Amino acid sequence: ISSAASDVYKRQDKLIQPKGFFMKISSNxxxxxxxxxxxxxxxNIQLEINKDHQSEFYQWFHFRLETTPYQLHKLNINELDKSxxxxxxxxxxxxxxxxxxxxxxxxxxxxxxTLSFEIEPECGSVYFAYFAPYSYDRHLDLLSWAxxxxxxxxxxxxxxxxxxxxxxxxxxxxxxxxxxxxITARQHPGETMAQWYVEGLLHKLxxxxxxxxxxxxxxxxxxxxxxxxPDGSARGHLRTNAKGVNLNREWQTPSMENSPxxxxxxxxxxxxxxxxxxxxxxxxxxxxxxxxxxxxxxSYDERLKGLEDSFKAxxxxxxxxxxxxxxxxxxxxxxxxxxxxxxxxxEEFKALTYTIxxxxxxxxxxxxxxxxxxxxxxxxxxxxTLAAIVxxxxxxx
Numbered sequence: 001i002s003s004a005a006s007d008v009y010k011r012q013d014k015l016i017q018p019k020g021f022f023m024k025i026s027s028n029x030x031x032x033x034x035x036x037x038x039x040x041x042x043x044n045i046q047l048e049i050n051k052d053h054q055s056e057f058y059q060w061f062h063f064r065l066e067t068t069p070y071q072l073h074k075l076n077i078n079e080l081d082k083s084x085x086x087x088x089x090x091x092x093x094x095x096x097x098x099x100x101x102x103x104x105x106x107x108x109x110x111x112x113x114t115l116s117f118e119i120e121p122e123c124g125s126v127y128f129a130y131f132a133p134y135s136y137d138r139h140l141d142l143l144s145w146a147x148x149x150x151x152x153x154x155x156x157x158x159x160x161x162x163x164x165x166x167x168x169x170x171x172x173x174x175x176x177x178x179x180x181x182x183i184t185a186r187q188h189p190g191e192t193m194a195q196w197y198v199e200g201l202l203h204k205l206x207x208x209x210x211x212x213x214x215x216x217x218x219x220x221x222x223x224x225x226x227x228x229x230p231d232g233s234a235r236g237h238l239r240t241n242a243k244g245v246n247l248n249r250e251w252q253t254p255s256m257e258n259s260p261x262x263x264x265x266x267x268x269x270x271x272x273x274x275x276x277x278x279x280x281x282x283x284x285x286x287x288x289x290x291x292x293x294x295x296x297x298x299s300y301d302e303r304l305k306g307l308e309d310s311f312k313a314x315x316x317x318x319x320x321x322x323x324x325x326x327x328x329x330x331x332x333x334x335x336x337x338x339x340x341x342x343x344x345x346x347e348e349f350k351a352l353t354y355t356i357x358x359x360x361x362x363x364x365x366x367x368x369x370x371x372x373x374x375x376x377x378x379x380x381x382x383x384x385t386l387a388a389i390v391x392x393x394x395x396x397x
Contacts, residue, residue, distance in 0.1 A: 024066040030135045031189075033236030034063035037078065042067065045075045049083065052237040054244030057084045059284065060190035062129040062236060067121060074118050075128075081113030084238055088284025089115055092361050093372055095132060098123045103132040105372045131282070131360055132375035134186075134195040136164075136234045139227050142199055143167055149206040151217060157264040158256075161242040162231040166264045170272075171205055172221035179220040179275040179396045181389065184265065187247040187341060188239045189232035191282035193358045193378040198226045198280060200382030212387045219393050223272060228261050248279075249337075251344035262341075269345065275396040277345045277353040278385070287364040287373075288326040289381060291315075292355040294346035296331025297338070307352040307392055314391035319384040321377065323365055327357070352396060356385065 023042060027034040038046035051058040061077060080089050093105040094117050106128070108117040119126065146169050147154035157166040174180070183201065185194035202224060205213045216222075227233060231242035240246050245258050254262035269277075283290075293308050294300060315322045336343040346353040358381065362372040371377075 021068055021071075022066070023068070025063060026066070027063040027236070029064075030137070030234055031060075031062050031133050031236045032064075033061050034077075042071055042073045045073060047075065047077045048079050049077065050236070052232070052240040052244055053235060053242065055237075055240045055246075057237070057239040057246075059084045059088065060130045060236060060238040062127070062133055064125060064127050065121065066125045069121050069124055072118060072120050074116065077115045079113060080110070080115055085284035086113075088360060090285075091287065093117075095129050095372075097127045097129075097132075098125070100127055100133075103129070103375060104370055130190060131192050132196065134192040134199075134227075134233070134375075136230060139195065139230065139233070142195075142202065142226055143169065146171075146202055146206060150208075152206060155268075157268055158260060160231045160260055162234075164230040164234070166230075166261055167225070167227075168265070168268060169202070169224045169226070170221065171224065172217045174221045174272070179393055180223065180273040181216075181220050181393075181396075182223045182225075182269060182274055182277040182345070183280065184225045184228050184277070184341065185280040186226070186233065187228040187261075187279065188281060189227075189229045189235075190238035191280075192233075193282045193360075193373070193375065194280040195226055196375040196378035197356075197358065197382035197385075198224060200379030201386050202226070202382075203379075204383040204386050212390055215390050216386070216393060220275075220389075220396075221272075223268070225265055228265065248281075248341050249339045251341050252339045266344075269349070274345055274349040275351050276389070276392070277342060277349075277351060279342045279353070279355050280382075281355055281357050282360055283357040284360050286326055286357070287359045287361040289322050289356075289358050289363060290324065290327035292328050292342070292357065293330070294336060294343055294353050296333065296336030297343055297347040298334050298336075299347055299350055300333065304346070304350075304352060307395060308354070310395070311352065311354070311388055311392050314388040315385065318387050319381065320366060321363055321381050321384065352392065 025036050035048040049058045049061050089110040093108045095103040096106045097103045106117045146152045153170045155168050185198045250259035250262045342353040342355045359373045
């Protein structure tokens, strides 16, 4: 083995070149995650997913196959019965892209802990992922674009454990009569649809010709955190930060040692105030868009219930992508987990808060066999949700 080939092998990439056939599988890039078990035969590629650092969670994959075009390849990702959400693989279809811009679904099957799919690539390089990735470079581009808009200020709250900036976008000018609305996304880094959602929301909110944006910014100031977990995102994690900590279980006792992302954002919420909070996520198993409310917090009352009902009714009217029949079981009174972001902020600030969940699979109410639930649909759902906030903004306090 040459020195160069040896270096590749150490990175868990594999180069195979029998009889003129070339194949390479790599994940040595932003949010990359795969472990090559066997890749000497294109019809028998065996893979596994690496666990989040210092954690048992794993589900997110993202890798590149470089090979000879128009050859049949059969890929198998194994040990998924031990992954974070085994039920998420039933009915799931992997996504692929040649240009990293358009991500399409690859027909896939799941059996006995293995996800299998076949492809005859049209180009020499094809990417596969659990969902359309949202890169750290795109994250930085989004922040830079947003701050260039007149109504927006980029604020750096501090640093993550890996030394990345924790950034929040303040949109609008605060005043005593204006509400304060927070949008946080991607506490779980593998839930990339959350940042696509925020991109759509920001493009609408910062459009100076959009009537919904104009109505909202006359009555509210927004604080938007497009990525709550930049370290986990770059590392290719599913659910945790650089220390293997699930940020969405840190909201009662965050610390700079374990969860600086939550610590910094929560302190800013206390400084700025909070009248509404939407925390954006993705769900592995449930093939619908839905919300999870705060009915289990100790201070839940008719006022909060009325705000929840008004918001859901508006969203149901605005977009057929949303429904309120399928979702998580509601918490019993007083039984909410107050370590969870939206429950913690609902209780502390006595505010309307929701966790918004989007599917990794498809929206079964509006299935799309080619793309499933996608980055583009997430983007549009973010814009639709912003329109729904108009319906409740006057009543937030």
